[in-house]
Amino acid sequence: MVPLSYYLVLSGILFACGVAGFLIKRNIITIFMSIELMLNGVNLSFVAFAAQWHALSGQVFVFFVMVVAAAESAVGLAIIIAVYRTRGTLNVDQVDLLKL
Amino acid sequence: MLHLIVFSVFGLVCVAGAINLLVQRHPINSALSLVVVMGSLAVEYLLLGAEFVAAVQVIVYAGAIMVLFVFVIMLLNAGVEDRTKGSRVAMLFGIPGVLIGSVLMAWVLLQHSGTGSVAVGALPGPPKVIGWLLFHDFLLPFEVTSVLVLIAIMGAVVLASHPAEVQHSAQPDEREG
């Protein structure tokens, strides 16, 4: 038997890794992946809570999160491609001006 | 006991993948680390009895979203990232913030874990029940997400289409003239 808190701590660690990735990575694609990592961490806590409280709606939320993540990644990657086309770089430290 | 072992093994794989994501400088390595994280998360889901979620996790996240990432990395031929120092704030405030936040949360969770524990297959999530929930209790959110996905598709098409093509189709004979 595994206490719920273990799952939550794992979820928290993943989330923290995602935030840290957002902060320290320079490649915009990797930053985007860090966001996915955060979402995954959240999903884990959803599923863990669903098991804890015997409520399947927690799992349903995970589906919605996945759908949103899929939509977000499709649009986000399209934006990344557009950014790369116009700026010629994927480094977010160099993409800090509104005008070209 | 078995549950705890499996949880620990895949939990460690998960954390290792997440940390590898941070450490690796090449985006493709990061992406593959993330795939590993997602795969082991799928196992954790199985442990929690959410087998359908686990399968979808593999198919959607690992099989579709991450493929898209890899595809884009290949398409843009993204190289090793530069360790530019664009932001002191991220280092001065962000990292300590993350550390403080996660340590605090972990501490509190472990302090107040109570007696609640999760058994293998404690809550089987058969696809039928989840489908029932999706199409009855969560019908409106489901439809809304479908609209969201449609918008995302159109947005992606518009964003990724080459600007020159758009211009060209808008003014067909401008260039020839």
Added chain:
Amino acid sequence: MNLGEFILVSIIKIVIAIAILMTAVAYTVWLERKVVGHIQNRWGPTRVGPFGLLQPLADGIKFIFKEDLLPPHAFKPLFIAAPMIALVFALTSISVIPIGNWVTVFGIHTPLEITDVNIGLLIVLGVTSLGVYGVALAGWSSNSKYSLLGGLRASAQMVSYEISLGLSLVGVLILAGSFNLRDIVDAQGGTYWGFIPRWNIFQGQIVAFFIYLMAAYAETNRIPFDLPEAETELVAGYHTEYSAMKFAMFFMAEYANMITVACLATLLFLGGWHGPHRFGPPFVQAILPVFWFVLKVFVFLFLYIWVRGTLPRFRYDQLMAFGWKFLLPLAIANLVITALIVAWRA
């Protein structure tokens, strides 16, 4: 059945499955060369063994002894990992595919598959979708433009056709009401009016079957959708830079995937191990479902080879247009109609 027995039985089943699969792969290659040879008015392999039956063995030995080239500017870890990824996922998906009913061997009652899971079909789909990584990473890590183009094409093509593939299966799922492959097969038992089997293709899923067929060809990068490895333009696509066993792994992965796809088609559309009659002694009775299953898979594989010998290759834009603008809408329409029929019946 305690844990030790479980592990032991599983290991034995895994070994047997891989052995059978590898043999099947080898002889599918031989079959293809032979059939295509005859289609093209040739003999095919004839020298090694009777009818060239030992040719696969010879090929294998040759692959092992060939020099293992590593291109100088390749991304080494991934270059090595890519074929393994491809082969591993190709082999993994066979683990949930049942080839017959439950059997009792040495007092152990076990299904004729490595493990029987509720969401077998989803696992097959998931693992298949992970197979893309092998191709994509191989193409990218070779650091060659042919490979990169092949890899890009392959990943785009596989992601695109996966949607149609999955949607074509949903109709079957609606009819069976389960993700369990065994349940799906069981739902196809019996006949209409005594002579038409209740296979899914005869239950109105004929359109879905053809959608599946075409999507499966694309998923496995077979003619007429073998753009990723189009020899005339890309040399050999994503595995241009590979040699020796690494190349063999891709090769085996491709054929293993073909077999998986054929098994899936048999299970989902062609009634699985259901046959016309139960006859013969009990031993034969026990083995007969496996025979029917293997026969159907063989027919499906023969179809693969036949198509390869017959059809030309599509252009890439045709491929994409076909996938997105024809196959996908058709699959959705099929899904909607099936759902309506089921709802009307219920």
Added chain:
Amino acid sequence: MTPNLHLWLIPVLPLVGAAINGLFGKRFSRQTIAAIALGFSGAAFAMALWVATHASLLPVLENLAPWIRAGDFQVDFAFYLDQLSLVMLLVVTGVGFLIHIYSVGYMWEEGGFYRFFAYLNLFMFFMLTLVLASNYLVMFIGWEGVGLASYLLIGFWFTKDSAASAGKKAFIVNRIGDFGFLIALFLMIKHFGSLNFVQVFRIVSGLPTEAAGAGLLTAVGLLLMVGAAGKSAQIPLYVWLPDAMEGPTPVSALIHAATMVTAGVYMVARSHAIFDRAPQALMVVAIIGTLTALFAATIGICQTDIKKVLAYSTISQLGYMFMACGVAAYSAGIFHLMTHAFFKGLLFLAAGSVIHAVGGEQDMRRMGGLRHHIPWTFWTMTAATFAIAGFPPFAGFFSKDAILWRAYSSPYGNWVYWAIGVFTAFLTSFYMFRLWFLTFFGEYRGAAAANPGDEHSHSSTDSRAGAPAPHGHIHESPRIMLVPLVILAVLSVCGGWVGIERFDKFLSPTFHAGATVYSAEEVTASTPEPEPKEHGGSEALFTGISVLAAASGLFLAWLLYSRRPQLPREIARALGSFYEAVVHKYYVDEIYAAVFVKPLIDGSTRVLWQGIDRDVIDATLDNSAEGAREVSDAVRHMQSGNLRSYAGWIAAGAAALIAYMIWMGTR
């Protein structure tokens, strides 16, 4: 029963004309503009005549629409017609219409033709609103409106600095008066709860006469007088009127002689119920009027600009009217108002004609001997001069005589008023004939007057901007200008024949009947009607004295300016500094500038501008803006555009939030 008179049409007609000319006039031809302006003002005049003949039963109240309703307090858009407003109505529309006709000829060559007539019609609208108002607030609209029109018309040649500042001066000085008027209105609202004439006067008539000591009514009366002094150019607020001569001459005739400046007289007469019960206020009115009459007349003697002379004459004559009001002889004041409108309007128009004839010259020292060149102008002006000087049987004789007689014989009267009045009449006669002789007799001095000689150069510049003043061919004005002159001349001669008795009787429903009806006992009780001082014989004697005064003025003018033209210079030398002071208008402008304007400007500059505005208000804003800028400058580094910095802030904030929540939870 009186038929529906549609009083509202009378003011609205000129407004329509003003709107049409003002909005679209730029594209119209001059003929069209003139036709519109004349048509609408003429229609108003015709309407006024129709009302005068059809109004069988006065007063008439015409309530158009509610305006302000706050609790019990109510103000309506309402028009009120009684004998007093009828007289004013006819004078305003009649003289106004004639001056409109004259203006067409006078302004024909000028730029901004449409603008001029739009303003003129606008003035008519406001003036008629003022005259017809049924309460003080609507009257105040008209009051302010005529001020606006006056400002616009004084500054008609706005490219000329002096005209623009004259307009501003008029406006600002009027503000001081309006301030008093407004406070009077507030007092009325506070204490009477209404601004309607009828209601206010009914309430006032119930109050006792403030015989001794000053009370509310005295305060209201004095404040109204302040307003009237501003509008009607009385001491101490008369200074704007001479400068207002910068406007076109028809404007001077219409606004600054015939109608607008008499609004104060009208207002005091209208408010007679208040003044009747405030003898102190009445006395102040009389003293101001008397002093103004004398004071302005003395200045008028020394002026050389033909329009300035007339301007001071106007102030002086207005002083007469206030004198009349101040001794409660309202009908005499209104009578003089009417005749004055005729002859002063005529004087200005004729002066305009003279100026027109000599090509823009306004200095009388450069005129002379014009009577042969412009006979029509000469004869009409002669009629007006005799009228203002008070020679029988001209109109001015009757009205001025009535005022002088009442100043002596009225219960509020005093022989001092009369004495000063007679002396002023002498002065009036003198300076008017001085003007007459200088302009029309002797030799033409246009070419020889390069050196102004003894008289100080007080000639104003040409009123017409940029127009050269060639003293070339002297010509009579066109017929369209002469027709109004002739009509007004006839009125100046005959206007007084109606006689003060009949006029008094006509107006008595407004003044006497009303007063007796409102408070018959109290008037008799509190102010014992002094016995009329030996009427008959003494009145004839007084009349003789005033005619004598006028005649001596004529004689003196003839002596000094026609017979022995060297004499004025010697007299001036003999009088020395006193003459100097008179020429400089007693330095009133300079005193005002030193006492009021300069402290005000200095105070504004030092305290309000540099002290409060710049160092407090602006400094507050500047410093807060500067502070905001500095803070932003420090904080803007947060907005670096760097994605990871933003994420860092978010992460730090989230960590703080989590820490806080945990602290709250574990506390």
